[in-house]
């Protein structure tokens with residue numbers, strides 16, 4: 381008996397639900413590059429000149445950003461306020477070596493971001509690279525800028541937690557992670573020793589500490605090559621960065637895989653018999669194993685009586 385009445389009610393409910401879905405999102409929910417709803421947000425961005433994404437150059441009333449000079453802009457040619465490390469070192473670095481003058485005349489001297497015990501150094505940890513130096517502190521302790529520069533990133537950023545990244549005139553970028561509070565904002569000029577935030581335990585962190593990185597064109601370097609943490613002073617004002625040092629010392633991921641591959645190649649061969657064994661690890665596929673061992677999937681399949689589609693077991697031994 382109520383069937384006739386029920387259907388219009390249902391249709392009305394559906395229409396209401398649909399119109400609610402089609403209602404415009406608030407400006408904060410706008411995704412970058414969504415032109416339809418972009419006007420309000422674009423105006424917002426325009427007021428912050430340093431925050432202009434590349435796509436905004438198409439906007440008619442583009443502000444004159446030539447007046448704004450970002451530190452080391454010639455070297456980087458970009459100013460990204462969203463991504464921590466958007467650079468490709470291997471593509472950007474064409475020299476065999478470069479001498480980096482850490483503190484130029486007229487700049488303020490280097491200041492240690494926080495003076496405390498080092499709890500973890502630059503290097504490969506069990507499963508992942510550690511690109512920084514960890515300095516023990518208490519939550520709430522002041523963390524300061526190492527060199528003069530301009531804040532590029534100041535926000536919560538993945539495993540870094542609350543994080544500040546500064547671009548410097550010397551070509552370096554420094555990273556300050558796991559902060560409990562951030563006291564600066566993107567685009568702000570800072571001098572060495574200036575408060576950036578308070579130490580903490582945010583992001584991928586177990587216990588309060590400062591994770592401090594020094595990078596050049598995105599490549600993380602060992603801060604201990606620059607800093608004497610005992611005295612809090614720079615070890616040298618002229619740091620020579622060699623491409624060979626990156627390959628042999630700083631590019632942790634590449635080093636790790638090279639080492640693993642060497643171990644895999646040497647593990648079973650003992651006396652050279654022209655035969656090597658690779659032990660399958662989690663995440664391996666025939667193609668990644670082939671690439672890493674400079675062979676082909678076909679050759680691997682032939683040697684091990686496999687098909688390209690065969691499932692690999694962790695711990696399985698493959699002849700290379």
Ligand SMILES: [Zn+2]
Pocket residue numbers: 500510512513514590591592
């Ligand atoms: Zn760390």
